[in-house]
Amino acid sequence: MLSRMQLYEEAISSYQKAVELNPNKYEAWYNLGNVLGRVKRNQEAIEAYDRTIALQPNLYEAWFNKATTLGKMQLFPAAIAAYEMAVQLRRESYEAWYGRGILLEKLDRNDEALASFDAAIEVKPDYYEAWYSGGSLLEKLRRFDQAIIFYNRAIALKPDKYEAWYSRGRLQATLNQHQDALGSLERALQLQHSMLQKEAS
Numbered sequence: 001m002l003s004r005m006q007l008y009e010e011a012i013s014s015y016q017k018a019v020e021l022n023p024n025k026y027e028a029w030y031n032l033g034n035v036l037g038r039v040k041r042n043q044e045a046i047e048a049y050d051r052t053i054a055l056q057p058n059l060y061e062a063w064f065n066k067a068t069t070l071g072k073m074q075l076f077p078a079a080i081a082a083y084e085m086a087v088q089l090r091r092e093s094y095e096a097w098y099g100r101g102i103l104l105e106k107l108d109r110n111d112e113a114l115a116s117f118d119a120a121i122e123v124k125p126d127y128y129e130a131w132y133s134g135g136s137l138l139e140k141l142r143r144f145d146q147a148i149i150f151y152n153r154a155i156a157l158k159p160d161k162y163e164a165w166y167s168r169g170r171l172q173a174t175l176n177q178h179q180d181a182l183g184s185l186e187r188a189l190q191l192q193h194s195m196l197q198k199e200a201s
Contacts, residue, residue, distance in 0.1 A: 011035045019051075026055035030062055037069050045069050060089040064096055076103045087119075094124040098133070105137055113137060128157045132164050139171055147171060162191035 015032035018025060033048030049066040052059060067082035083100035087093055101116030117134040120127055135150030151168035158164070169184030 005039065008035055008039050012039070023051075024055060026052050026059065029055065030059065030065075033062070033065060033069075037065065042069050042073050046073075058089055060086055060093065063089060064093065064099075067096070067099060071099065071103055076107055079103050080107075092123050094120040094127055094130070097123065098127070098130050101130070102133065105133075110137060110141060126157055128154055128161065128164075131157065132161075132167070135164070136167060139167070144171060144175060148175075160191060162188045162195065165191060 012032065012035050015028050015035065018028035019032060022028070029048050029052040033045045033052060036042075036045035036048060046066060046069055049062050049069070052062040053066070056062065063082050063086040067079045067086055070076075070079035070082055073079075080100055080103050083096050083103070086096040087100065090096070097116045097120035101113045101120065104110075104113035104116060114134060114137060117130045117137070120130040121134070124130075131150050131154040135147045135154060138144075138147035138150060148168065148171060151164050151171070154161070154164040155168065165184050166188035169181045169188055172178075172181035172184055
């Protein structure tokens, strides 16, 4: 039985053969990029996505996957530019708005990052990750009242995620809301303990 890595290597060989036979087949370039990304051959994946985009410039998935791969390579300005192309092609892509926001925050472009998180939430109001990341950024910017609102929404959406409970509790302690902080932090510890028990079993 072939291992997963052997299967990926076989797929890479097949797609490489396909693009040799027909270099204008954008689907083969795109699939090649995806498989190369799976085995962390990121630079080659980017080259495959670039070939895809040259042939099919309006293919949202190629721009999105290129952005994600560039982000993994910590090439943040190039990744942000690719995310911006992705959201131009598909305004309702909450994942692209969110990915753009995460990278903008890494570059301390905080207002733009918040706008991206807001755009993700506008498209998908129940997107926990955007509420939580937005709350974390607002807390970093010392916009505490807004951060609490974001954490509250994150908790309402996914009450079993300890991270939002912990972040809210820590912030409540900073604001001298000691009783509320104690409740949030106790709940965070309960959830974390439960998660660790599940992982151990």
